[in-house]
Amino acid sequence: MDRIELLILAVGALVVALPLASKLGLPYPVLLTLVGVAATLIPGVPEIAINPDLILPLLLPPLLWAAATRTSWAHIRANMRPILMLAVALVAVSAFAVAAVLAALLPQVPWAFAFALGAACAPPDPVAATSVAGQLGMPHRMVSVIEGEGLGNDATALTLFNTALAAAVAGGTISFVEAGEEFLAASVLGIGAGLLLAMIAGKILDWLKDPILAGAFTVVLPFTAYAAGEEIGGSGVLAVLAIGLVLGSASYHLLDAESRLVGTAFWSTLDLLLTSVAFILIGLELRPIINESGFDLWRHLGIGLAVTAALIVVRLTWLLAGGLFAQRFFHSAVPANWREALVLGWAGMRGVVTIAAALSLPANVPERGTLILIAFVVVLTTLLLPGITLPWLVRRLGVGKADPERTLREVAVRVVGAMNERIDELHADGDLDDDGAERWRQRCRRIVMAVSPSPETESLIQERARFRHMRAVNLELHAAAQAEALRMRADEEIDPAAVDRILRIIDRQIANA
Structure with missing residues (x-):
């Protein structure tokens, strides 16, 4: 299966999986993975051949960038203690637990390689975690912790993985002091590279006025940050997170409205497409992994399930016991009780980082096929x-008692309140006459009515009816303009580029109607 076929499969699976997942109440990465598994088991479908060394550099930077630009640094900072306990400490403990299980069940595998696989299996996938958290209506503080953990744990895991591999190849033992020092150095260098690039990129984005150029420039930023972080011996993951968090927060100061709309639409589409590719890729790797594992398939599957059980038990124990400890001594708000701890503990889904890291194990590793199969299990x-x-x-x-509609109403009311205060100031200064001020107040009321209904009163019912009528008239007028523009576009004597500019203006006005 070549890359074009993989892309076609990803788009096709996405079209089916998204509505089906919504209907079934399941996270869509689960269905995408099943599509990949089903595709690779169909007779005649060739094995996919993708260099494992390219999976992380190609897929991880844009996925992390998309997640980081949507994340609030304020929420991460507010939940920093539980995030660090999950993204750093729990990853290390999980890696050690997996290594211990492998040492007992596969004693022929050197400890360093067992620990390397443990590091690969330790981090929950940020894409799966954020997609699940967003779908289930969890309280926002829990979502912030899940997102923060998903963004940071890959850096810990990959640092431990590389340290263990280096020790194994050198024939030595793992020094946890050395691993800690390497992680600290990689974190500082990676974050530093990301912040430096964010400063440079911010100047360039402020200078770029064309929305298409600005969007194209943001495409290369995550790859540049990842490569720069890795090149200087730091964490490429943390470099991407640093630049994504900074520029995501600064986008409203650096970009105009059209550039933000273009960028949001582009990255939403790319994020969805790359997510589908990543999880279908996991499913498609099934056949080559089984082929490489040899004939003792059931024994290897059993070891994989034992490793999985160890990871689940460690995570649940860490969240339940550690959560109670954090509440008692640090007054942590997450998890607030054993129910939230249980949900957070159960939400430890692994993904593309685990597969890519396992596939990058050297060819001379004892039981390499078995280790890769364990990672897949x-x-x-x-x-x-x-x-x-x-x-x-x-x-x-x-646990899932978050009310996104209520939050949306609260945000809309506060935003409109700020707008009304400014309208009053402009009216008092004489910059707006009475009619102009009233027209703008009506626009403000429409924002609130557009996001959620308020308690019904006679005046609100009439206002809402007028709003619907004016919107219908607005759409009719724009439809007439659009139809005439399309007829003109078919005229050989009229430049289609001019018509397209008018059509884009009409489209924006329809979208804002």
Whole structure:
């Protein structure tokens, strides 16, 4: 299967998986993975051949960038303690637990290689985690912790993985002091590279006035940050996170409205497409992994399930025991109780980083095929089991009580309040006459009415009816203009570029109607 076929499969699967996942109440990465598994088991479908060394540099930077630009640094800072406990400490403990299981069940595998696989299997996938958290209506503080953990744990895992591999290749033992020093150095260098690039990129984005050029420039930023972080011996993951968080927060100061709209639409599409490619890729790797594992398939699957069980038990124990400890001694708000701890513990789905890291194990590693199969079992089991049961668990425990509509109303009311205050100031200064001020107040009321209905009164019912009528008239007028513009576009004597500019203006006005 070549890259074009993979892209076609990803788009086709996405079109089917998104509405189906919404209907079934499941996270869509689970269905995408199943599509990949089903495709690779169809007779006649060739094995996919993608260099594992390219998976992380090609897929991880844009996915992390998209997640980082949507994330608020203020929320990460407010939940820094639980995020660090999950993204750093729990990853290290999980890697050690996996290595211990492998040492007992596969004693022929050197400890350093076992620890390397443990590091690969330790981090929950940021894409799966954020997609699940967003779908289930969890309280926002829990979503912030899940997103923060998903953004930071890859840096910890990959640093431990590289340290263990270096020790294994050199024939030595793992020094945890050395691993800690390397992680600290990689973090400082990676974050520093990301912040430096953010300063440079911010100046360039402020200078670029064309929305298309600005959007194209943002495409190269995550890859540049990742490569720069890795090149100087730092963490490429943290470099991408640093530049994404900074520029995501500064976008409203650097870019005009049209550039932000173009960039948001582009990155939403690219994020969705790359997510589908990543999880379909996990499923498509099934056949070559099974082929490489040899004939003792069932024994290897059993070891994979034992490793998966160890990861789940460690995470649940860490969240339940550690959460109670954090509440007692640090007054941590997350998790607030054992129910939230159980949900956070169950939401530890692994993904593309685990597969890519396992596939990058050197060819001379003892039981390499078995180790890769174990990683695949971990990913598939943690995607399917929590992915399918987590919605039920959230409902059963009563954790998912977030009301996004209420939050939307609160934001709209506060924004409109600020607009009305400014209208009053401009009116008092004489910059707006009475009619102009009233027209702008009506526009403000429409913002609130557009996001959510308020308690019904006779005046609000009439206002809402007028709003719907004016919107319908507005759409009719724009439809007439659009139809005439399209007829003119078919005229051989009229430059289609001029018509396209008018059509874009009409489209923007329709979108804002």
